[in-house]
Amino acid sequence: MIKIPRWQVIGTLLIVVLGILYALPNLVPKQEAGELPSWAPHQQVNLGLDLSGGSYLLAEVDLEGVYQEMLNDTLDGVRSALREQRIGYTNLRADGNAVVFDLRDDMGLDRLQEVFGALLSNTLMTQEEGNQIRIEVTDQARLERRNAVMQQTLEIIRRRIDETGTREPSIQRQGDDRVLIQLPGIEDPEGVKDLIGKTAKLTFRMVRTDVVAGQDSIPPGTEVLLSEEPGPNGEAIRYVVEKRVMVSGENLSNAQPTFQDGEPVVSIRFDSVGSKRFGQATSENVGRPFAIILDGEVISAPRINEAILGGSAIISGSFTTKESSDLALLLRAGALPASLTYIEERTVGPGLGADSIRAGEIACILGMVAVLIFMGVVYGFFGMIANIALVANLILILAALSVLQATLTLPGIAGIVLTIGMAVDANVLIFERIREEVHYNNRSPVTAIDNGYRRALTTILDSNITTLIAASLLFFFGTGPVKGFAVTLAIGLITSMFTAIMFARLITVTWLRRKRPQSLPI
Amino acid sequence: MIALIRKVPLDPGFDFIGKRKICLIFSAFLVLASMGIFLVQGLNFGVDFRGGILIEIRTDGPADLAELRSELNGLGLGEVTLQEFGEPTDVLINVQRQDGEEAAQNEAIETVKAALGDRVVEYRRVEFVGPKVGEELREAGILATVLALGGIALYIWFRFEWQFAVAALTALTHDVIATVGFFALMQIEFNLATLAAVLTIAGYSINDTVVIFDRAREELRRYKRRPVLDILNMAVNRTVSRTAMTSLTTLLALFALAFFGGEVIRGFSMGLIWGIVVGTFSSVGLAIPLLHLMKLRASHVAPPEPTSQEAT
Numbered sequence: 163m164i165k166i167p168r169w170q171v172i173g174t175l176l177i178v179v180l181g182i183l184y185a186l187p188n189l190v191p192k193q194e195a196g197e198l199p200s201w202a203p204h205q206q207v208n209l210g211l212d213l214s215g216g217s218y219l220l221a222e223v224d225l226e227g228v229y230q231e232m233l234n235d236t237l238d239g240v241r242s243a244l245r246e247q248r249i250g251y252t253n254l255r256a257d258g259n260a261v262v263f264d265l266r267d268d269m270g271l272d273r274l275q276e277v278f279g280a281l282l283s284n285t286l287m288t289q290e291e292g293n294q295i296r297i298e299v300t301d302q303a304r305l306e307r308r309n310a311v312m313q314q315t316l317e318i319i320r321r322r323i324d325e326t327g328t329r330e331p332s333i334q335r336q337g338d339d340r341v342l343i344q345l346p347g348i349e350d351p352e353g354v355k356d357l358i359g360k361t362a363k364l365t366f367r368m369v370r371t372d373v374v375a376g377q378d379s380i381p382p383g384t385e386v387l388l389s390e391e392p393g394p395n396g397e398a399i400r401y402v403v404e405k406r407v408m409v410s411g412e413n414l415s416n417a418q419p420t421f422q423d424g425e426p427v428v429s430i431r432f433d434s435v436g437s438k439r440f441g442q443a444t445s446e447n448v449g450r451p452f453a454i455i456l457d458g459e460v461i462s463a464p465r466i467n468e469a470i471l472g473g474s475a476i477i478s479g480s481f482t483t484k485e486s487s488d489l490a491l492l493l494r495a496g497a498l499p500a501s502l503t504y505i506e507e508r509t510v511g512p513g514l515g516a517d518s519i520r521a522g523e524i525a526c527i528l529g530m531v532a533v534l535i536f537m538g539v540v541y542g543f544f545g546m547i548a549n550i551a552l553v554a555n556l557i558l559i560l561a562a563l564s565v566l567q568a569t570l571t572l573p574g575i576a577g578i579v580l581t582i583g584m585a586v587d588a589n590v591l592i593f594e595r596i597r598e599e600v601h602y603n604n605r606s607p608v609t610a611i612d613n614g615y616r617r618a619l620t621t622i623l624d625s626n627i628t629t630l631i632a633a634s635l636l637f638f639f640g641t642g643p644v645k646g647f648a649v650t651l652a653i654g655l656i657t658s659m660f661t662a663i664m665f666a667r668l669i670t671v672t673w674l675r676r677k678r679p680q681s682l683p684i
Numbered sequence: 685m686i687a688l689i690r691k692v693p694l695d696p697g698f699d700f701i702g703k704r705k706i707c708l709i710f711s712a713f714l715v716l717a718s719m720g721i722f723l724v725q726g727l728n729f730g731v732d733f734r735g736g737i738l739i740e741i742r743t744d745g746p747a748d749l750a751e752l753r754s755e756l757n758g759l760g761l762g763e764v765t766l767q768e769f770g771e772p773t774d775v776l777i778n779v780q781r782q783d784g785e786e787a788a789q790n791e792a793i794e795t796v797k798a799a800l801g802d803r804v805v806e807y808r809r810v811e812f813v814g815p816k817v818g819e820e821l822r823e824a825g826i827l828a829t830v831l832a833l834g835g836i837a838l839y840i841w842f843r844f845e846w847q848f849a850v851a852a853l854t855a856l857t858h859d860v861i862a863t864v865g866f867f868a869l870m871q872i873e874f875n876l877a878t879l880a881a882v883l884t885i886a887g888y889s890i891n892d893t894v895v896i897f898d899r900a901r902e903e904l905r906r907y908k909r910r911p912v913l914d915i916l917n918m919a920v921n922r923t924v925s926r927t928a929m930t931s932l933t934t935l936l937a938l939f940a941l942a943f944f945g946g947e948v949i950r951g952f953s954m955g956l957i958w959g960i961v962v963g964t965f966s967s968v969g970l971a972i973p974l975l976h977l978m979k980l981r982a983s984h985v986a987p988p989e990p991t992s993q994e995a996t
Contacts, residue, residue: 212948220817222786222816351807351810352797503785503786503787503790504786504789504790504812504814505786505813505814505816505817506812506813506814506817507793507810507811507812508809508810508811508812509807509809509810509811510808510809511806511807511808511809513742513806513808514740514808514809514948517946518946518948521944521945521946522945522946524944524945525940525941525943525944525945525946526940528940528944529936529937529938529939529940529941530937532936532937532939532940533933533936533937536932536933536936537933539686539688540687540688540689540929541687541689542686542687542688542689542690543687544687545687572877572946572948572949573877573880573949573952575945575949576877576941576945576949576952576953576956579937579938579940579941579945580884580934580937580938580941580956582937583930583933583934583935583936583937583938584888584891584930584933584934586929586930586933587891587926587930587933590926590929590930590933591895591926593689594694594923594925594926597689597694598694598922601694602694620898621894621895621898621899624843624894624898625890625891625892625894625895625898626891627839628836628839628840628887628890628891628894629887629888629890629891631832631835631836631839631887632832632835632836632883632884632886632887632890633887635828635831635832635835635883636828636832636880636883636884638828639824639825639827639828639831640824640828640876640880641821641824641876644876644877644879644880647877647880647884648880651884651887683687683690684687684689684690
């Protein structure tokens, strides 16, 4: 008689029972799954964005811009420090990631160290041939800046998304300069995308009225910016604004959309530093216009009628209601430290997602029924055993997906359907071996079954391990949906080996013991 | 209880190996034809690999494809192709990769959406892959395929003899080429999911091959003195019912997927179906004759490991 060790019997049954328990929550609607008694498992299969609907956005942070800014800051700092100390220099310029200039008179690096002070904290200063001084931004400094920028970017994106009320967003850093944003089940992906992608850098700066853009030469320390809305002649208005910032968005304590004279506007409140600066700047410049600038575009340029000392102001600029509430949201959440570009987007509407789930379910059920009937007709009694194993297999796949919280994608469903077809393979291999044992070697039912299982085992392992190799490579090198496919394929392979080798064998052996058949129906 | 299997002979005694020349010629033809189609037609790369924009829309009534086509092609975004997708109201819009940086791609999406306007009831899908990501995905895809084939071959070499590994790798490459050829011929969109399908076929086909190899090795050990050709033929015959059975159940499941699984994965399922057929053929018609061509002898086969010895 075939002896299956007691621990194997208990272990096999335990896995099947646990599988059923952990698969069960998937049968109830999502809302009710949370209400299951606390002792029962209530994790459901995690649906990928292509099934639940939602957006997958991969964005790249402009780190080059950040490094450039770092270099420009150093350059500006060096220039003003040299001027302040009346040190003669020529040929001040940026070169790669370094600031380079020639000293008129050699004065030694120690003296320069003193002059520049804290400006050099992240740099390496060297003197090259002659009096050429080279101040290089160190890799370490760039790395630190990069990490700070990435962290802040993630934080700001999170705040913005939270403000829109999106449930369960996932925001992750990917690689050096990328951010992966996953937004399940959002209604208006385009709107959210716009909201996340805006830098939202707000500054208040004085407008120069003594020079006219396009006619006069632009004085140092100023720049020409265009208006966001076209002017009366249909073209954007050109403003000459000072580079020096009066107050920026960092000094805001609150921003709310509201209405003024029936027009949507944004009312802002400065924090204490911001109020002081804004108050001072406005009291010094009564009668002159200042520009409210968002991401390099002038939203409006009102004239200062009187000093604004209360610490609050209104931004108006022919907004729609939505624009004003979006702007208020962006100002509350803060500006991104660097600009963001989308490099990959995959958005699936809720309709297509639901259709895909339905189609997947139908394909699963039909495929399953076809295989069940086929196996029943071809293998009769043994086919029924294979069928029980097949059903157990599907339950175990569901349970494993729920427990591991692996993401089920549309190709993942395809993986399950494929597994249904391939899962009977292990059983077929075993049955064919048993058949040979019976017909060629005239073995008794017990020996035939024992030998059949034993001889098929290495074949089953070899053939499944090779497929597992393919699946694991798909997992490591695939992205998104393909990864999902690899996961279900791999889980399916493992559960199908288990159900064939352990579970189906247990059933067969139990049947042998009970019935003690004289011949096998195969 | 009916059990048709009792009517199926364990060893049909069919002369598979005698047909090896025809099989090899057919294999060679299949590979050459696939390569030819691939070179002439090329693959219909999806946005994943070529970069670009894919938008699936549902319109309020049956869509006027001709009108939409001429309108969208007049936007100056380069080539825009449209096709009906499953339902008369559903349209799949493919916009070619835009010149310039990723920002240009984002603007193109906006332009198309603005042009479509109110006619769209639902944006069912928007996929956009920038040139940079497209290139990365292409590289990762090629790497995954090469590594998968290499990894499988290594495992076979480790478990069997080198002749088996070479035969298996040749059969696998044959299946991959024939499947890529199929995608080129049918002009089914080749995207990340289809690549997954190709690799799955590699996995399935090797599964099939290993089962027959395993049997061949077992019989070679048992009948050291009989001609190798006879033994290879016996190995194929004794596994052929299993080969047919598994292929049939897998095809049953895949047909269910192709017909009812939805438009999005239809191409993927079609590729799998073709691949299963080719993979099954190559295991019997290519891998086994190759073993013979490499002059495999019973003496090449290592003695069985102690664990599998005890039976018989």
